Amino acid sequence: xxxxxxxxxxxxxxxxxxxxxxxxxxxxxxxxxxxxxxxxxxxxxxxxxxxxxxxxxxxxxxxxxxxxxxxxxxxxxxxxxxxxxxxxxxxxxxxxxxxxxxxxxxxxxxxxxxxxxxxxxxxxxxxxxxxxxxxxxxxxxxxxxxxxxxxxxxxxxxxxxxxxxxxxxxxxxxxxxxxxxxxxxxxxxxxxxxxxxxxxxxxxxxxxxxxxxxxxxxxxxxxxxxxxxxxxxxxxxxxxxxxxxxxxxxxxxxxxxxxxxxxxxxxxxxxxxxxxxxxxxxxxxxxxxxxxxxxxxxxxxxxxxxxxxxxxxxxxxxxxxxxxxxxxxxxxxxxxxxxxxxxxxxxxxxxxxxxxxxxxxxxxxxxxxxxxxxxxxxxxxxxxxxxxxxxxxxxxxxxxxxxxxxxxxxxxxxxxxxxxxxxxxxxxxxxxxxxxxxxxxxxxxxx
Amino acid sequence: xxxxxxxxxxxxxxxxxxxxxxxxxxxxxxxxxxxxxxxxxxxxxxxxxxxxxxxxxxxxxxxxxxxxxxxxxxxxxxxxxxxxxxxxxxxxxxxxxxxxxxxxxxxxxxxxxxxxxxxxxxxxxxxxxxxxxxxxxxxxxxxxxxxxxxxxxxxxxxxxxxxxxxxxxxxxxxxxxxxxxxxxxxxxxxxxxxxxxxxxxxxxxxxxxxxxxx
Numbered sequence: 001x002x003x004x005x006x007x008x009x010x011x012x013x014x015x016x017x018x019x020x021x022x023x024x025x026x027x028x029x030x031x032x033x034x035x036x037x038x039x040x041x042x043x044x045x046x047x048x049x050x051x052x053x054x055x056x057x058x059x060x061x062x063x064x065x066x067x068x069x070x071x072x073x074x075x076x077x078x079x080x081x082x083x084x085x086x087x088x089x090x091x092x093x094x095x096x097x098x099x100x101x102x103x104x105x106x107x108x109x110x111x112x113x114x115x116x117x118x119x120x121x122x123x124x125x126x127x128x129x130x131x132x133x134x135x136x137x138x139x140x141x142x143x144x145x146x147x148x149x150x151x152x153x154x155x156x157x158x159x160x161x162x163x164x165x166x167x168x169x170x171x172x173x174x175x176x177x178x179x180x181x182x183x184x185x186x187x188x189x190x191x192x193x194x195x196x197x198x199x200x201x202x203x204x205x206x207x208x209x210x211x212x213x214x215x216x217x218x219x220x221x222x223x224x225x226x227x228x229x230x231x232x233x234x235x236x237x238x239x240x241x242x243x244x245x246x247x248x249x250x251x252x253x254x255x256x257x258x259x260x261x262x263x264x265x266x267x268x269x270x271x272x273x274x275x276x277x278x279x280x281x282x283x284x285x286x287x288x289x290x291x292x293x294x295x296x297x298x299x300x301x302x303x304x305x306x307x308x309x310x311x312x313x314x315x316x317x318x319x320x321x322x323x324x325x326x327x328x329x330x331x332x333x334x335x336x337x338x339x340x341x342x343x344x345x346x347x348x349x350x351x352x353x354x355x356x357x358x359x360x361x362x363x364x365x366x367x368x369x370x371x372x373x374x375x376x377x378x379x380x381x382x383x384x385x386x387x388x389x390x391x392x393x394x395x396x397x398x399x400x401x402x403x404x405x406x407x408x409x410x411x412x413x414x415x416x417x418x419x420x421x422x423x424x425x426x427x428x429x430x431x432x433x434x435x436x437x438x439x440x441x442x443x444x445x446x447x
Numbered sequence: 448x449x450x451x452x453x454x455x456x457x458x459x460x461x462x463x464x465x466x467x468x469x470x471x472x473x474x475x476x477x478x479x480x481x482x483x484x485x486x487x488x489x490x491x492x493x494x495x496x497x498x499x500x501x502x503x504x505x506x507x508x509x510x511x512x513x514x515x516x517x518x519x520x521x522x523x524x525x526x527x528x529x530x531x532x533x534x535x536x537x538x539x540x541x542x543x544x545x546x547x548x549x550x551x552x553x554x555x556x557x558x559x560x561x562x563x564x565x566x567x568x569x570x571x572x573x574x575x576x577x578x579x580x581x582x583x584x585x586x587x588x589x590x591x592x593x594x595x596x597x598x599x600x601x602x603x604x605x606x607x608x609x610x611x612x613x614x615x616x617x618x619x620x621x622x623x624x625x626x627x628x629x630x631x632x633x634x635x636x637x638x639x640x641x642x643x644x645x646x647x648x649x650x651x652x653x654x655x656x657x658x659x660x661x
Contacts, residue, residue: 011642015643038469039473042465042467045464045465045466048463049460049463049465055455065624066627073454122640127640127641140639140640165644166646169641169649181553197616197625205638206637206638207649208649210650211590213628214586225458232616233609233613236609236612237609240608249491250572251575251633252633253491253492253634254633254636254651255630255631255633256629257629259628263627265580265623265626266549266580266584266626266627267548267549267580267582267584268551269549269580269586279454283459286463291462
C-alpha cells in the first residue's frame with residue numbers, strides 16, 4: 001500500500017491528529033466510554049439475535065405512519081428501486097446527503113445514466129464530486145484539496161471566487177440552496193433506525209441531511225440492514241454516541257428523527273417517504289465468523305487512530321470503506337481478492353481500544369491472515385526464514401545473489417516485460433550484496 | 448412467499464447471544480440541567496441567554512434580531528404566552544414579524560433574514576433544542592434564514608436523551624405516537640471540509656441564539 005507523500009501526507013496527518021485531539025478532549029474517560037459501549041453493544045446484539053423479527057416491525061411501523069419500505073437483496077435491486085421512485089416523482093435532479101451505503105451501491109452512475117442530475121450536498125462530497133475523485137476520508141472527503149484547488153474548481157464551474165474557506169463555503173451554499181429548493185427528490189443515508197417506533201436518524205453538522213429530508217417532496221432513505229436497533233431509546237443512545245466517538249461532541253449540529261412523511265399533522269416536510277433496506281451480503285456476514293463488523297457505526301475512530309490509515313489515506317484501500325473497518329468489511333462485501341487488506345495493519349490494537357462498539361478489529365484481521373488460502377502469501381517469508389537459519393544455504397544464496405543483483409541492476413528497467421514486476425522495479429534500486437560478512441562467525445575464518 | 452418474507456426469513460435467528468441490558472443510563476443525570484443545557488449549546492457554537500419570564504424572553508428575541516440589522520423576522524406559532532409580548536416588543540422596536548410557521552411555501556421563508564421559533568422540548572445533557580413537526584412549527588424557520596432565534600421554556604427541558612425518547616412515545620403528550628419528524632439542534636450549521644477550517648452557516652443558519660426563560 002503506497003504511503004502518501006508531501007502535502008497530502010501532511011494534510012492527512014494534521015486532519016487525523018485534529019480528530020484524535022477532539023476525541024481525547026470530549027470522550028476519553030474509560031469508565032464513560034465503557035458505560036456507553038456496554039449499552040450500545042447490548043442494544044445492537046439484541047437486534048442481531050433476531051434481525052428478521054425487528055426489521056419486520058420497523059417496516060410495519062414506517063408503513064403505519066404512511067411511509068413505504070423496500071427490501072433490496074443486492075445493490076442492483078436497491079438502485080432499481082431508487083431509480084424507479086425518482087422516475088415516478090419526475091425528478092430531473094436529486095439532492096443527496098453523504099451516504100457510504102449509496103457509494104457501496106454505486107447509485108450515482110445509475111441515476112446519471114438515466115439522465116438524472118445528482119448533487120452531493122455535503123460540502124466535502126460536493127467538492128470531490130466536481131473534481132471527479134473518490135472521497136479521501138469518510139469525515140473529510142475533500143481534506144486533501146487546498147483552498148486554491150477548490151477555488152479554481154468552483155471558478156471553472158460557477159463564478160470567480162476568492163481562495164478563502166468562508167468565501168468558498170458561501171458560494172457552495174448559494175449553489176446548493178437553489179438545488180435544495182428545486183429538487184423533486186432528496187436521498188440520504190441512515191445512521192441508525194429504531195424498530196419499535198419505525199424511526200430513522202439522519203445526522204449531519206452542515207444541515208444538508210435536514211435539507212434533503214425536509215424540502216424535496218419525496219425523501220428516500222437508504223440503509224444497510226445492520227443499522228437497526230430495537231427501540232427509540234436505543235436510537236437516542238446511538239445518536240449521542242456517534243458524535244462522541246467521531247468528534248468528542250455530545251451532539252452533532254443536526255439530528256433528524258424521521259418516522260414517516262409529513263402528512264396532514266406536520267405542516268412542512270416531504271409528502272412521500274421511502275425507506276430502502278439493503279442486504280448486499282450482510283445476512284451472509286451475520287452467519288460467518290466476522291459478524292461483529294455489523295456493529296460498526298462508521299464513526300471513523302478506527303481510521304483516525306490507525307498508524308496505517310494515517311500514513312496511507314482512504315483511496316489506497318481500493319473501495320468505499322477504509323481503515324481497519326474497511327480492511328475487514330471490503331473482502332466480506334466485495335470478495336476474497338481484497339484479502340490482502342488484512343495485512344494493512346500493525347495489529348497495534350488502537351482501533352479496538354477506540355471503537356465505541358468495542359469491535360475486535362485486530363482479532364478479525366489476524367483471523368483473516370491465518371485463513372487457508374492465505375498460506376501461499378507466507379511462502380516467501382518462510383523460504384527466507386529457512387535460508388537465514390542455515391549458514392551453508394545462506395552463504396550459497398549470497399554467492400548467487402551478488403552477480404544476479406548486479407546484472408539485474410545494469411538491465412534497463414524499461415526492458416522488463418510490463419506487469420507487476422516491472423512496476424515494482426520502476427521505483428526501487430536493488431541493494432548491493434556486500435562481499436564481507438556482516439557478522440563474523442565465532443572462531444571462524446573468513447573465506 | 449413474498450419478496451419481503453423471503454428477505455426476512457433468510458436472516459438467521461439466534462446467531463448472536465445478547466447480553467442482559469445494563470440498568471440505568473450511561474451517564475448520571477445532570478445536577479444543574481439549565482446550566483448544563485446552556486453550557487453545551489455554547490460549546491456547540493450557539494450564543495445563549497437566560498432570562499426571567501416570557502415577557503423578557505420576547506424582548507430579548509426582538510433585541511437579538513434588531514442588533515443583527517434585520518428589519519423583518521419570520522415567526523413560527525409560539526403560543527399565547529409568548530406571542531403577545533413578542534408583538535408588543537417588535538412594534539416598539541420597529542421589527543416586522545412575518546407569520547412563517549410550517550405550512551408556508553418554503554420559497555417565501557427562504558428570503559427572510561431571521562426566524563424566531565420555540566423549541567417544543569429540549570435536552571440538557573446534550574444541549575439539544577428539539578423541534579417537533581406540526582403545522583405552524585419551526586421546521587423551515589430553523590433551517591432556511593441565516594439567523595435562528597430559539598425560545599426555550601425551562602419547563603420543557605428534559606435531563607437526558609433517554610428522557611426525550613420516553614417523552615416521544617408518551618401517548619399523553621403525543622396521542623398518535625412519535626411525530627413524523629423530530630429535529631434536534633445542537634448548534635449552528637458548521638463544516639470543516641475546506642482545509643479543516645471551521646466555517647459556520649454552510650447550509651443552515653450560521654447564527655443560532657438560544658433564549659432560555661422560566
